[in-house]
Amino acid sequence: MRIAIVGTGIAGMTAGYLLAPHHDLTIFEAGAHIGGHANTVTVERPHGRYDLDTGFLVCNDRTYPNFLALLAQLNVPLQESEMSFSVRCEKTGLEYNGGSLRGLFAQWRNLFRPSFHRMIRDILRFNREAPRLLDTDDEGPLLADFLRQNRYGREFVEHYLVPMASAIWSAKPDQMRSCPARYLIRFFQNHGLLSVNDRPQWLTVAGGSRRYVEKLTAGFRDRIRLKTPVVSVRRDHDRVTIRTLHAPAETFDAVIFAAHADQTLALLADPTEEERRILGAFEFQENDAVLHTDTTLLPRRRRAIAAWNYHLSAQPAERVCVTYNLNILQRITAPETFCVSLNPTQKIDPDAILKRINYHHPVFSRRAVAAQRDWPLINGLNRSYFCGAYWGYGFHEDGVNSALAVANSLSQCPLGKSGDCNSLSSVTPGEKAGVRGESDDSLSQCPPGKSAVSSDSLSPGTPGERVGVRGKSPHAIAEAPHP
Ligand SMILES: Cc1cc2nc3c(=O)[nH]c(=O)nc-3n(C[C@H](O)[C@H](O)[C@H](O)COP(=O)(O)OP(=O)(O)OC[C@H]3O[C@@H](n4cnc5c(N)ncnc54)[C@H](O)[C@@H]3O)c2cc1C
Numbered sequence: 001m002r003i004a005i006v007g008t009g010i011a012g013m014t015a016g017y018l019l020a021p022h023h024d025l026t027i028f029e030a031g032a033h034i035g036g037h038a039n040t041v042t043v044e045r046p047h048g049r050y051d052l053d054t055g056f057l058v059c060n061d062r063t064y065p066n067f068l069a070l071l072a073q074l075n076v077p078l079q080e081s082e083m084s085f086s087v088r089c090e091k092t093g094l095e096y097n098g099g100s101l102r103g104l105f106a107q108w109r110n111l112f113r114p115s116f117h118r119m120i121r122d123i124l125r126f127n128r129e130a131p132r133l134l135d136t137d138d139e140g141p142l143l144a145d146f147l148r149q150n151r152y153g154r155e156f157v158e159h160y161l162v163p164m165a166s167a168i169w170s171a172k173p174d175q176m177r178s179c180p181a182r183y184l185i186r187f188f189q190n191h192g193l194l195s196v197n198d199r200p201q202w203l204t205v206a207g208g209s210r211r212y213v214e215k216l217t218a219g220f221r222d223r224i225r226l227k228t229p230v231v232s233v234r235r236d237h238d239r240v241t242i243r244t245l246h247a248p249a250e251t252f253d254a255v256i257f258a259a260h261a262d263q264t265l266a267l268l269a270d271p272t273e274e275e276r277r278i279l280g281a282f283e284f285q286e287n288d289a290v291l292h293t294d295t296t297l298l299p300r301r302r303r304a305i306a307a308w309n310y311h312l313s314a315q316p317a318e319r320v321c322v323t324y325n326l327n328i329l330q331r332i333t334a335p336e337t338f339c340v341s342l343n344p345t346q347k348i349d350p351d352a353i354l355k356r357i358n359y360h361h362p363v364f365s366r367r368a369v370a371a372q373r374d375w376p377l378i379n380g381l382n383r384s385y386f387c388g389a390y391w392g393y394g395f396h397e398d399g400v401n402s403a404l405a406v407a408n409s410l411s412q413c414p415l416g417k418s419g420d421c422n423s424l425s426s427v428t429p430g431e432k433a434g435v436r437g438e439s440d441d442s443l444s445q446c447p448p449g450k451s452a453v454s455s456d457s458l459s460p461g462t463p464g465e466r467v468g469v470r471g472k473s474p475h476a477i478a479e480a481p482h483p
Helices: 010-019 065-073 108-112 114-135 143-149 154-169 173-177 181-190 210-223 261-267 273-279 366-372 396-411 440-445
Strands: 002-006 024-028 040-045 048-053 078-080 085-089 095-097 202-205 230-235 240-244 250-252 254-257 283-292 308-312 322-325 339-342 353-363 384-386
Touching (some): 002 010, 002 230, 002 250, 010 024, 010 065, 010 210, 010 254, 010 396, 024 210, 040 210, 040 353, 085 154, 114 181, 143 154, 143 173, 154 308, 230 254, 230 261, 240 254, 254 396, 261 273, 261 283, 273 366, 384 396
Parallel strands (some): 002 024, 002 254, 085 308, 254 384
Antiparallel strands (some): 040 048, 078 202, 085 095, 230 240, 283 353, 308 322
16 A cells, blocks of 8 residues: 655654555655654763753653554663652742652751642552542542542642643643543552552663664655645545645545644644544644753752652743653763753753754544544544554653554555445444554463564554553653652
């Protein structure tokens, strides 16, 4: 089959890797680098050369099973990373690092702050009580309602839960409050964030994420066209026609959309009602990422500095303000501290700025989470397949799982063997693609599709279902404070 892939993030690259041996691929990438949010920047300094990750940074040994299996297939070396989370509040002067007892009380004043003790009590109560919400099947409350109904204190909400969740999802603090509570709690539970001891080991790709990108795409690098944004996609009964900015239109048998949902919908010349509804349910927000060496956004006290550092400004900020300390995360030894800060860019010394990048993140509203379940209603119809981390929790494992699901559904497309993609009935999560159910038991029932796909050691995921599945969905991040 002649297949076009739109986008080279983890989802597009994984789809390419799985399908390249069996199909004639053309991969369109709007940007100048392969990898999307996997974006390593090389910086030359008088004291050395550093490969710094500005987007995707970490994964872990618990909730990234398919991504890690992929890296193992490719012999990509990983190194242990330290994950810790700090908060610095300009208004109250509070600083703490949840990674250790020393960090929690980096500021002696915290010992005598009743509000700090209240926050710690609420953290322990939340860790204990919140999982009960997962026992029911109903939709459950939004996070803000859950916190109010259960009388969680302001300190816990404003200095712990919302900063941590906003940092994890790079989301606006207000948006986090409107996220379904079950979604967040399930995620926290899967990632050991509701426990003091039961934490996964966090990992980074040695030498930066570029190392895995190179290996993942080595077999089809010549099929990737950089700086070639797709501007429209038209699906007819016998072909897909793709237009890019500067070249004549080209036709394909099928198209895999691996750009974000809003970008994908904007490309469709002929969206169906279902595509409009489902893709239109996902919202994305913009974050300015700045790579720099200005440490003023980090906590003032050394012991409070963590891998992830949340900054609460005196004026309520609309967007998340978080600084990743790359020296800690990537284990970089250098005489200066390399940081990536999301959003408070005006506070950074312009002379210390090495690079600015604009990223878009999915917003997980109730509507978006519901739309994830409807993936089978559009995937595989009209010669079109949809992948991207936004079909899950928004992290690398989700990107891989969505690509596996697409590869599996494509393998069931008769055109892959003989005929016409339009006769493909949609893949139903949990049925055909062998998706994971809510328990680990279901994993053993997830054979890779009989396809094409050289994914023997990977378990196919299915968007919609993977939300919180396998007790192990992806993501990256901060450890909960160790009270
Ligand atoms: C700052 C930051 C830190 C993060 N940290 C982590 C982390 O530590 N761990 C983790 O698991 N996740 C992390 N994430 C989440 C990350 O977004 C996901 O893990 C994942 O990389 C998203 O992959 P994707 O393939 O869905 O989308 P993307 O990586 O965004 O790829 C989509 C691609 O489509 C291309 N595209 C869009 N429109 C077109 C078009 N019209 N034509 C052609 N190409 C197009 C884009 O240029 C882009 O390359 C982080 C994200 C950011 C921004």
